[in-house]
Amino acid sequence: MLSIKNLHASVEGKEILKGINLDVKAGEVHAIMGPNGSGKSTLSQVLAGNEAFDVTDGSITLNGENLLELETEERAREGIFLAFQYPVEIPGVSNLQFLRTAVNAMRTHKGEEEMNAAEFMKLAKEVSKQVDLDPSFLKRGVNEGFSGGEKKRNEIMQALLLQPQLAILDETDSGLDIDALKVVSDGVNALRSDDRAILMVTHYQRLLNHIVPDYVHVLAGGKIIKSGGRELALELEEKGYGWLGIKDEDAATDAAN
Amino acid sequence: MATTDKEVNELIKREYEHGFVTEIEAETFEPGLNEDVIARLSAIKNEPKWMLEWRLKAYRRWLEMDEPDWAHVGYPKIDYNSISYYSAPKRKEDMPQSLDEVDPELLKTYEKLGIPLHEREKLAGVAVDAVFDSVSVATTFKEPLAKAGVIFCSISEAIRDYPELVQKYLGSVVPAGDNFFAGLNSAVFSDGTFVYVPKGVRCPMELSTYFRINAANTGQFERTLIVADEGSYVSYLEGCTAPMRDENQLHAAVVELVALDDAQIKYSTVQNWYPGDENGKGGIYNFVTKRGACIGKNSKISWTQVETGSAVTWKYPSCVLRGENSVGEFYSVALTHNYQQADTGTKMIHMGKNTRSTIISKGISAGKSSNAYRGLVKFGPGAEGARNFTQCDSLLIGDRCGAHTFPYIESKNKSAIVEHEATTSKVSDEQMFLCRQRGIDPEQAVSMIVNGFCKEVFKELPMEFAVEAGKLLEVSLEGSVG
Ligand SMILES: Nc1ncnc2c1ncn2[C@@H]1O[C@H](COP(=O)(O)OP(=O)(O)O)[C@@H](O)[C@H]1O
Numbered sequence: 237m238l239s240i241k242n243l244h245a246s247v248e249g250k251e252i253l254k255g256i257n258l259d260v261k262a263g264e265v266h267a268i269m270g271p272n273g274s275g276k277s278t279l280s281q282v283l284a285g286n287e288a289f290d291v292t293d294g295s296i297t298l299n300g301e302n303l304l305e306l307e308t309e310e311r312a313r314e315g316i317f318l319a320f321q322y323p324v325e326i327p328g329v330s331n332l333q334f335l336r337t338a339v340n341a342m343r344t345h346k347g348e349e350e351m352n353a354a355e356f357m358k359l360a361k362e363v364s365k366q367v368d369l370d371p372s373f374l375k376r377g378v379n380e381g382f383s384g385g386e387k388k389r390n391e392i393m394q395a396l397l398l399q400p401q402l403a404i405l406d407e408t409d410s411g412l413d414i415d416a417l418k419v420v421s422d423g424v425n426a427l428r429s430d431d432r433a434i435l436m437v438t439h440y441q442r443l444l445n446h447i448v449p450d451y452v453h454v455l456a457g458g459k460i461i462k463s464g465g466r467e468l469a470l471e472l473e474e475k476g477y478g479w480l481g482i483k484d485e486d487a488a489t490d491a492a493n
Numbered sequence: 494m495a496t497t498d499k500e501v502n503e504l505i506k507r508e509y510e511h512g513f514v515t516e517i518e519a520e521t522f523e524p525g526l527n528e529d530v531i532a533r534l535s536a537i538k539n540e541p542k543w544m545l546e547w548r549l550k551a552y553r554r555w556l557e558m559d560e561p562d563w564a565h566v567g568y569p570k571i572d573y574n575s576i577s578y579y580s581a582p583k584r585k586e587d588m589p590q591s592l593d594e595v596d597p598e599l600l601k602t603y604e605k606l607g608i609p610l611h612e613r614e615k616l617a618g619v620a621v622d623a624v625f626d627s628v629s630v631a632t633t634f635k636e637p638l639a640k641a642g643v644i645f646c647s648i649s650e651a652i653r654d655y656p657e658l659v660q661k662y663l664g665s666v667v668p669a670g671d672n673f674f675a676g677l678n679s680a681v682f683s684d685g686t687f688v689y690v691p692k693g694v695r696c697p698m699e700l701s702t703y704f705r706i707n708a709a710n711t712g713q714f715e716r717t718l719i720v721a722d723e724g725s726y727v728s729y730l731e732g733c734t735a736p737m738r739d740e741n742q743l744h745a746a747v748v749e750l751v752a753l754d755d756a757q758i759k760y761s762t763v764q765n766w767y768p769g770d771e772n773g774k775g776g777i778y779n780f781v782t783k784r785g786a787c788i789g790k791n792s793k794i795s796w797t798q799v800e801t802g803s804a805v806t807w808k809y810p811s812c813v814l815r816g817e818n819s820v821g822e823f824y825s826v827a828l829t830h831n832y833q834q835a836d837t838g839t840k841m842i843h844m845g846k847n848t849r850s851t852i853i854s855k856g857i858s859a860g861k862s863s864n865a866y867r868g869l870v871k872f873g874p875g876a877e878g879a880r881n882f883t884q885c886d887s888l889l890i891g892d893r894c895g896a897h898t899f900p901y902i903e904s905k906n907k908s909a910i911v912e913h914e915a916t917t918s919k920v921s922d923e924q925m926f927l928c929r930q931r932g933i934d935p936e937q938a939v940s941m942i943v944n945g946f947c948k949e950v951f952k953e954l955p956m957e958f959a960v961e962a963g964k965l966l967e968v969s970l971e972g973s974v975g
């Protein structure tokens with residue numbers, strides 16, 4: 237489904253991704269792990285088409301189609317979804333309005349009829365329950381005054397509504413307490429299906445106790461330095477990133493905790 | 494920065510929807526202003542002698558006044574003798590008695606503007622006074638309103654038919670000597686709307702005036718007077734458009750509102766005069782004096798305005814809060830782009846005990862435009878326990894535009910309380926990226942973000958207008974993305 241070849245990307249003239257190769261098939265869940273600053277968010281943003289990043293070399297294809305030629309919104313309509321590490325607020329725009337606009341943009345793209353307010357309300361209420369968000373959150377401004385955990389659940393709710401082909405989850409587990417982690421993981425597991433791929437970007441292995449990946453990749457210094465099955469994640473938890481010759485102070489402190 | 498900059502560059506391109514010209518035979522005065530012109534104007538309108546005298550007095554006063562230059566706007570000096578002060582579609586005899594006698598070209602014009610005047614298709618629940626250049630061409634729903642005792646007619650008719658009311662209140666809130674443009678208007682106003690809601694009557698429908706400038710080289714000087722008698726309520730809407738022309742045109746209106754004891758007036762404006770083209774050529778100079786007097790106790794006046802048009806706007810809808818416990822409100826959205834300039838805001842003059850006022854101002858600037866909020870909150874010595882809350886928010890789209898806030902506070906009463914909040918924000922790249930990542934068109938995203946920013950003001954508009962206003966912003970921001 238997704239094929240990344242020799243991807244190089246930079247921001248403000250500084251090269252962050254230095255030759256990424258990755259193949260993801262439908263139905264698979266891949267975890268991308270790595271220390272802070274290794275380029276995980278950059279990879280996620282580049283896949284989604286953030287124009288702040290320049291792709292200087294390599295290719296990305298989705299079902300054989302060149303993604304680099306598509307605008308952000310076109311990629312989204314082709315089924316790329318990014319759950320943001322730091323979801324931004326849009327004051328005054330209700331979550332409901334925002335989500336309905338998004339869902340209808342997708343539907344229009346697929347040649348389906350737009351959903352009216354009542355139909356959408358019903359759907360949105362169901363999905364909000366799935367991530368344990370009170371339906372009152374639908375009426376609030378997009379992420380406006382949401383706690384960290386609520387923002388993350390809101391992101392997963394959007395994934396459930398938009399039903400993407402490829403869901404990229406950028407540290408959706410960070411900043412969550414145990415209960416919220418469970419809710420979010422259940423949401424992600426509900427997303428798993430044979431025709432959908434999930435790219436889970438995470439610093440910690442604890443999420444992988446709830447969502448079992450098919451493959452684990454370690455990203456360091458803008459490159460994937462090791463790939464393996466889920467046992468790689470367990471090994472990382474046990475030995476820390478240092479084991480792979482990577483310096484990572486955060487990981488060391490995590491291990492100590 | 495990449496995303497937003499590109500969008501902003503494109504934002505400049507937008508189409509003005511109402512820029513067509515109606516081909517109609519008109520009677521138009523030669524340009525120029527003097528006492529003879531005023532006498533002719535008064536005569537053509539069959540005005541009583543007192544009205545002519547009132548005008549001439551205002552004119553003589555105006556001659557001694559200076560054009561204000563303190564606003565944060567710049568425009569070439571206006572030659573007041575190059576403007577025509579009267580232009581009206583020609584008609585057979587007197588005023589049309591029914592809509593059937595209105596020139597079909599005019600009916601078509603209003604239909605095109607989305608304001609059908611014909612009995613069959615009239616806007617449901619909204620009575621309309623249609624003002625075309627210098628005259629009112631039609632007023633709908635007159636009978637049901639008359640049944641409720643509400644007077645809703647053109648100001649010219651009111652001068653003839655209700656002279657006592659007009660004489661009592663005209664100029665009582667905005668005297669001819671108030672300011673340069675109000676003085677000019679008092680001398681030469683040609684038409685406008687008059688509303689009187691009697692004691693205890695809740696006006697059974699929304700009242701509205703739709704102003705259309707059509708003729709070239711003419712100014713539109715309309716005069717609106719709304720009087721709400723004790724315990725009455727009225728909601729009034731005003732809309733305006735003009736053709737696209739390369740020359741600037743002057744629109745200098747005066748609106749006066751009077752609320753007696755326990756009366757309430759809600760005045761909403763959606764101002765969409767031609768703003769000029771993307772190079773700043775043409776457009777309306779919108780120099781308007783709007784003021785309401787809460788003379789009765791417990792009275793309330795609310796101004797809600799959505800200002801998207803005009804090349805230059807100079808406008809401060811204000812409230813004089815005389816009556817005890819009276820309330821003044823001002824909710825404003827002002828959007829400028831290209832080379833538009835807006836200096837707008839309000840004055841809340843607290844005179845009575847326990848008077849309260851609220852100011853919510855949302856300024857949106859795009860392109861190379863300049864958008865200023867200017868507000869005065871004043872507490873007289875008698876304003877015991879009075880309070881004001883002011884919130885001024887500015888939203889910038891791109892980095893070539895400007896937003897300015899000039900809040901003035903004057904207090905002669907120690908017990909009065911003012912709260913002031915101000916913010917400036919940008920439509921951020923992150924917000925745009927979030928919207929686009931969810932499949933939303935960049936253009937729709939900008940419009941959604943801007944609409945969200947304006948929400949507190951839009952919710953004050955009557956339903957039909959809120960939808961209209963949202964759409965208007967969308968059109969105004971059209972072409973914002975490449
Ligand atoms: N917008 C940006 N401007 C400048 N540097 C950036 C920007 N985004 C990311 N970087 C830099 O790129 C590197 C990788 O960051 P990121 O992709 O966020 O890593 P991770 O998500 O793995 O923690 C870091 O050194 C970071 O400072």
Ligand SMILES: [Mg+2]
Binds near residue numbers: 276277321406
């Ligand atoms: Mg990150």
